[in-house]
Amino acid sequence: MAEGGFLVESLNMIIFLYGADTFRSRQKLNEIIEHYKKVHKNGLNLRFWDLEEKNLRDLKDETQTISMFDEKKLSVLRNASANKKFQEEFLENQRYFLNSKDIFLFLEEKKPESNQFFKFLGKKEKVQEFKPLDGIKLKTWVKKEFEKYGAKVEPAALEKLIEFVGNDLWQMENEIEKLVNFKKRTGVIKEEDVEILVKSKIETAIFDTIDAVAQRDKKRAIELIHKHLENGDSPLYLLSMINFQFRNLLMIKDLIEKGRPYYTFPKITKLHPFVIKKSYSQAARFNLPELKKIYRRIFQADLDIKTGKLEPQTALDLFVAAI
Numbered sequence: 001m002a003e004g005g006f007l008v009e010s011l012n013m014i015i016f017l018y019g020a021d022t023f024r025s026r027q028k029l030n031e032i033i034e035h036y037k038k039v040h041k042n043g044l045n046l047r048f049w050d051l052e053e054k055n056l057r058d059l060k061d062e063t064q065t066i067s068m069f070d071e072k073k074l075s076v077l078r079n080a081s082a083n084k085k086f087q088e089e090f091l092e093n094q095r096y097f098l099n100s101k102d103i104f105l106f107l108e109e110k111k112p113e114s115n116q117f118f119k120f121l122g123k124k125e126k127v128q129e130f131k132p133l134d135g136i137k138l139k140t141w142v143k144k145e146f147e148k149y150g151a152k153v154e155p156a157a158l159e160k161l162i163e164f165v166g167n168d169l170w171q172m173e174n175e176i177e178k179l180v181n182f183k184k185r186t187g188v189i190k191e192e193d194v195e196i197l198v199k200s201k202i203e204t205a206i207f208d209t210i211d212a213v214a215q216r217d218k219k220r221a222i223e224l225i226h227k228h229l230e231n232g233d234s235p236l237y238l239l240s241m242i243n244f245q246f247r248n249l250l251m252i253k254d255l256i257e258k259g260r261p262y263y264t265f266p267k268i269t270k271l272h273p274f275v276i277k278k279s280y281s282q283a284a285r286f287n288l289p290e291l292k293k294i295y296r297r298i299f300q301a302d303l304d305i306k307t308g309k310l311e312p313q314t315a316l317d318l319f320v321a322a323i
Contacts, residue, residue, distance in 0.1 A: 014097060016121040018108035019130030022243075023169035028128060029076065029107060036074045036103070045073040048303065050296060052082040056089040063102050073102040078299070080106055080117070082292075087117035094120065109247075132167045132270075142172060146189070149180040153189040160194040166272075170240030206241045207278050210249075213294075213323055214285040221320045226313070235305060235312030243298045245282075248275060250291050253283040297322055 017025045112118045146153050165172045175198045183189045212221035265276050301319040304310040
């Protein structure tokens, strides 16, 4: 399942995007959606499905509905890995999907288990895995992002930025934009600029917000979120950091429930020891179903903000209130 480049074409298709690097998978998803909207300008046949809550009959009923514009539908399908019944029914009805004129895009936020369903998806031409970037690949990606803005960055500044942020591309994109805007009139981005403007991920105050959420202290959590916004933090950046920490909590909780020794956590998760320590204590306040539910709500808040359905602060407030 190698990475590759593709856009929505005129033919029917099944698309499969997956991997831990949700920034680049979301970029690819947005690229596909934008291309679809250019071809089908009314956009009324674009649908998002959470398969943890829906079944195959719902999907078939929706796609079999005749469109007044006689155009193909694009269905974005998340969390197929959480619904074994859907997987079985899909394989039984695979001819329907293969013969459909519509587009079915499956999105998974980690590498799914190797079973018959995902082996079937993996054999399709439109498959792309998004592994977390590291080493030279991460450095190359960051350099290209600066180049998109027409900005120049010293090698030492680039190294320091990667040291602070790591491979969380959601935060990285926000920090790059911040640095570019800061140096717009003054030239090359230097190491001291990174020291001044970029907070190390392990020092971020987001832990306080997560602690408040974990303690079910909604009033404090909302106050902290508003403080972030008042300090000029982007709502989507803030949501990405909340997403990052709850993804960590899911990993840590999963390892705890599997009985893995604590000393193995750094090697398995690739997280900083400080992040593991904080996440370990926070994970004790949740069970796995709760964490998965919260993770889905983060995705919904992100979608509501990006589609303009809700104002950023309202979406974040509703996210906290629903926990």
